[in-house]
Amino acid sequence: MEDLQCSAKGCRSRAVWQLLWNNPKLHTPDRRKIWLACDEHRASLSEFLGVRGFLRETTPIDARDRLEE
Numbered sequence: 153m154e155d156l157q158c159s160a161k162g163c164r165s166r167a168v169w170q171l172l173w174n175n176p177k178l179h180t181p182d183r184r185k186i187w188l189a190c191d192e193h194r195a196s197l198s199e200f201l202g203v204r205g206f207l208r209e210t211t212p213i214d215a216r217d218r219l220e221e
């Protein structure tokens with residue numbers, strides 16, 4: 153399995169969180185885009201999405217969410 157990488161610019165850390173979001177001006181209400189976050193960047197990425205009203209849910213990444221090689 154391959155480690156998932158944090159979506160923060162320049163970060164190469166292992167992601168442990170999924171930030172599920174959508175832009176209601178562009179996406180249907182049920183659509184979810186995903187940003188990945190390490191512990192260090194979870195708050196800043198959540199805040200970025202939250203102030204825009206895009207953040208829908210934050211969940212931990214578990215083994216089922218890992219990419220298979």
